[in-house]
Amino acid sequence: MFRDNNISASRYSTKERPDWRRLEQTLESQVIDVLIVYETSRAWRKMHEWTALVELCAFNKARIHVTADNRTYDPNDDRAWTTLIEDGLDSEKESRKISKRVRRAMDANKQNGKPHSSPAYGYRIELDPNDHTKKIRVPVPEQVPIVGEVIERVASSDPLIAIAKDLNSRGIPSPSVAQGLKPHPRSKGPALWSPAMLRRICKNPVYIGKREADGILVNGTWPAIVDEELFWKANNVLADPSRKTTKPGRVKYLLAFHGTCDVCGSYLARMGGREVNRYRCNGPKGCVTIRMDWVDLFIGELACHRLAKKDIYEILAKNDDNQKNLTTELESLRAEHKEALHLRAKKKISLIALSQEEERILPRVAELEAALRPVTLPKVLEDLMRDAKGDLATIRARWKALAIPAQRDVLRSLFKSISIRPTKTMGQHKTEAQIESMLRERIAHEWHNE
């Protein structure tokens, strides 16, 4: 038996492989009948070495048994020789592919142990009390609740600008002030909280104890300070393209730039110059207009009734279960990956073995992460329904207490579309019944999950 499991046989390995020399000598002395290798790809990744080995075995009349194939080859047989050489070639190809990824993983692992020189807000660098040669990232007690508050409020659809104003008015030092960075020479005072800073915080996986490597999140060496589910909820809120707002009308009115004109498909906008606010088709023709207060009330009622219905509970519960299963799978894969890295660090498995593990684990991790993000329910929707048990009055009261941006997020997760049809009965809406039947006729909507 010749073992060099712990030394990579790959073309890119730089370590010496002592057994190779001994194997050559042994083959030359013709004491081996059959050379056993686990599989060609694991045993010999250097094509020229593999070819030399096959030739050496042929010359010394030794057969080669490949455990993975469960076959014994006689290299003096032409067909067997071809198979062996082709396998070697395939292995080398594979090796060239793997080596790139291994090198990247190694670089990433190096960084893993050494936290970045300037830590994210919420953490600071300290010497490891167990090992003074190492630096570790530790939470800063007075900053942890601020990070938590920011992510929680963003997840609850609080506008970034409102959160920034609030933090500034409470005199909470912004990250650059808290970290003692010098203000910009032209700035008038210390840097204040801004929506951009809050966005950066919400998007930084460092707060869930992870870092990004090659587009995949892997566990870091520092503790998480924010619940992972909450973190992704906040990210979903920020990722919603209809939320990126430049026009103030988009956050002030429930359906502005969300609902559309049923005639031309343009968004609705607020119509200026009237005593009572109206939505108006924002297209060139301005096809439809409708009283804003009536529509908002009607849509709010639709949403509340929908949330009070049992079926949506069931839909959401199903999603939750499915999500839990996926989360469990994700966590166990991450644990396996961590274990593989750990074993590699202790040199108990080869680089190739690590690479093969990663090839199995990491693509699935990326897949699960992608699958988990969109199914995360908006926090505001959860809050509306929590313990309401389908009670319409409870849900309605909570709905009315929500700010417009939060209500807009609820609508986005419930409705596929809301559009306004032109009126057929101009000016005939005096009684409540007349108004309601007009709204029923003119407001078209489609639900998600239906």
Ligand SMILES: [Zn+2]
């Ligand atoms: Zn229109």
